[in-house]
Amino acid sequence: SSSTHVDILAVRPGTIDVCKHACQNLEIDVISLDLANTKTAPNFAAAQVAVSRGIFFEICYAQSFKNPGKKAAFFSNVKRLVDVTRGHNLFFSSEALRALDIRKPADLRILGALFGMTQDQIEASVTLNYAKLLKKAETRKSTYNAAIRNQEVSKTEKRKQENQGQQNKSNKKAKKAQ
Known part of the structure; x- marks a missing residue:
């Protein structure tokens, strides 16, 4: 048998x-959000674009239940994600x-209800969307065999880069004027 x-x-x-x-x-399949720590959930317009492009949002639940202080932020952020994606x-x-x-899965269905999802949305998130995600990944035209980690640039580094870019533009304008 051939494996896919x-x-x-x-x-x-x-x-x-x-x-x-x-x-x-980005040409991606999944956006995995750290919903327990930061407010990284997209706004309504961005979420709707992602949904229309077939991008899935991953709700990772285990880490939020380990720390009681993170539960409130997790529930709030997931509720917001459910709202902006319309489930x-x-x-x-x-x-x-x-x-x-x-x-x-029964526990996940209860979680979905706590987040305000309808029965259809809960069933899709617990069963159907996994298959849809795999189908989307199978039918992609090109794949990249790499993992990329993007480090956040500090504010001082951003300013240095912006200043360098402005200086380069000024130098180019000065050369054109000559």
């Missing part, structure tokens, strides 16, 4: 701007470090 190899391209944006860029421009193209993932942190 599928490459799923996923990103985990660290800021809202990177998330918006991923929703609108479409979502799926649950454990991101568990231990087997005991993995939840059964």
Whole structure:
């Protein structure tokens, strides 16, 4: 029997701007958001673009339940994600470090109800969307065999780069004037 190899391209944006860029421009399958720590969920317009492009949003639940202080932020951010995506193209993932942190589908259905999802949205996020994601990944025209980690640039580094760019523009204008 032949085995099918599928490459799923996923990103985990660290800021809202990177998330918006991923929703609108990147050729990816999954946007995995750290919903327990930061407010990286996209706005309505960016989320709708992502949904229309067939991009899925991964809701990782295990880490948020380990720290009671993160639960409120997690629930708030997931609720917002459900609202801006209208419950479409979502799926649950454990991101568990231990087997005991993995939840059964019935527990995920209860979580979905707590997030305000309809029964159809819950069923899709617990069962159907996994198959849709794999189908999307199988039918992609090109795949990249690489992992890229994008380090966040500090504000001082950004300013240096911006100043360098402005100086280069000024130098080019001065040369043209001569």
